[in-house]
Amino acid sequence: MAADRTAEGGALVLVGTPIGNADDASPRMRSAIESADVIAAEDTRRFHALCERLGLRTQATVLSLFDHNEAARAPELADHVAAGRTVVLLTDAGMPAVSDPGYRVVREVAGRGLAVTSVPGASAAVTALAVSGLPSDRWAFEGFLPRKAGERRRLAAALAGEQRTLVFYESPHRIAEALRDLAEGMGADREAVLCRELTKTYEEVLRGTLGELAETAAEGLRGEICLVVAPGAPQPAPAPEAVSGEVAARVEAGERAKQAAAEVAAAHGLRTREVYEAYLRQK
Template sequence: MDQTPAGRLILVGTPIGNLSDASPRMREAIASADLVAAEDTRRFRALCDRLDLTPPAQVLSVHDHNEEARAGDLADAVAAGRTVVLVSDAGMPAVSDPGYRVVKEVAGRGLEVTSVPGASAAVTALAVSGLPSDRWAFEGFLPRKPGERRRLLESLAGERRTLVFYESPHRVGDALVDMAAACGSDRRAVVCRELTKLHEEVLQGTLGELAAAAADGLRGEICIVLAPGEAPEAPAPEAVVPEVARLTESGVRAKEAAARVAAAHGLRTREVYEAYLHAE
């Protein structure tokens, strides 16, 4: 019977800019790994040089184009008792970076997956934005094609959570123009540039103001944080009576119909039900 103890997969967060953010645990995990799977092996080795770390003998590239094929090999390595460290170019692996497929394969086999947490540009941007952070969503990179980008932004215009996006320096101006068109030029937003780096900049303003400021593009790594949309004004109870009537005509009891319609519009069931009764 095979007594080889299973190894583990460790997702290791790396600095998003400032090398002083490299944690002791990050250093220890890299130094003790049997195998490192890196988004870009050259960048990983350069990081090790700057941090005076000796990388393991085996460093394997795992990026968007080969992750699916590599996932099984890495899971096999973990199953064989090896400690596999997964790193992306910067930040946390699997967060808008390679890693998801590897984690899915390893975890799907019942093998250990753990992490050495590190900085994330999305969370850092949210924290410094000054926008509501109790409920938020990460949308990653916006579509490159203008039509797809506009359709996505239009679908998100009414989102009640703060939204965080990544964007490339040369497309950020067009992205902000499209955001202003979809969400209104007065909607608040924050553009974060080069977070934790020497030329870090946090630009606050309306979408209209930020679009003008970024018209010629911006340099560096970009995060856009978009304020939540405002709640739509609730209709008067009398205005939703036709909806209640349609439900009752389909066989739904009046009180249940009123409850469903009230919930859909943020109204009180009693007020909707009374409006329905008075309209009969």
């Protein structure tokens, strides 16, 4: 295990930017931008527009950093940190590296043992979770749903029994069909909250079931969308006989029967002895 070190003052600083309302810009965010040596921005035009709205001035070298050039740009940015420069990394809105470019740069810089820190800011996912009123003690961020209907339906079915609150991003032109697929895979009566244009002038929070939200979305929705879906109902444990085939497959692959039974039992919330005995009966 190694700790990050500062290279003569150099550091990578992940800076959160407002997700809609410019008044959410923190003093630390402003200071970080104005004092940076290098700024890596997801869209340089939007970055300059943000600076104009906030009245910020920077003498930093501004570089573009987006999905398709991040891997190539990461070593260059790490070199700047190694040379003692402060590199600010920011995206169009929210926290970098959260469903946005950034994590490859963090890995490169941290992999060299150089300093990585942050100026925290708003996150649409966390904001939506907070206002949803759904359980927030355990939750999972799923990012954007798959674009293809088949992949989206398979994901919905796989997440049907998820015991954590789920948070998704989705575009306005796909949200109606996405909600239909989620309702089909998770159940139309699954509670959900759709947050639109968070922190902006036309912010809207729609509460209901996946089925109800699908009907609402069919009429058309605009703006940035974040969907929060309630946890699924606990799934009953399968009968030991139903999982004995998993034990048999592991044994055929070379595992000891008792060890295989123990691992399969743990995965399904069953007793090892019951699973092992069911395997022996069906050999």
